[in-house]
Amino acid sequence: MKIVALLMSGCLALTGNAHAADIAAGKAKAAVCAACHGDNGIGTAPLYPNLAGQKAPYLLKQLKAFKAGERTDQSMTLFVTPLSEADMENIAAYFAGLPPDGQPAAKEKATEEKPAEEKPAADKSAPE
């Protein structure tokens, strides 16, 4: 089991970008966030924002702002308190890598089903 985990993290290191962000670690730390931001990064209630596919630098900036008290929200302030800067970087990278629609499989389908843009000729039969 440990070997599999090691192999997997090795693959991630190889395919990941040069940044130090550790997506697997970010995912582990993000487990507690799922109650509100969803397993797939899609908020579970209207007031819980989607994080999936959001840009990593933006997410990191928001997490830091919550932690510094520049941005305040009762729940968020509580949840960022135990996070280190590395944790926040990893979490931001993790959510940024999730598909923004929350459904990786349906994503391809959606592109396929995209209707061809067919506009009827504009009805501009202006009377003389």
Ligand code: HEC
């Ligand atoms: C109890 C619910 C709850 C939990 C748990 C929670 N959040 Fe949030 N989060 C919120 C709410 C509510 C907001 C919106 C705050 C506001 O209105 O300013 C928010 C906002 C955010 C934002 C800013 C999004 C944006 O678009 O500006 C980020 C990033 C974020 N949360 C990350 C996390 C992370 C990472 C965790 C876990 C460590 C987490 N949250 C756990 C409720 C929660």
